[in-house]
Amino acid sequence: MARYKHPSRKKRLIKKHGQTKWAPFWAVLKKFPKRRVHPARITNVKRNWRRIKTKA
8 A cells, every 4th residue: 555645545445444344233223122133244344454355
């Protein structure tokens, strides 16, 4: 990765970073009220920096 990132590329990277976060705990309780479920289960984009590249 370059030392100085272009602003548009930085914006894309920030968006991708936000997509990999787990769902909030209240969303999990709303979807599965009576079950204990991991927040990653209802996260749309499951990506790890090592496994899947973003092409940002």
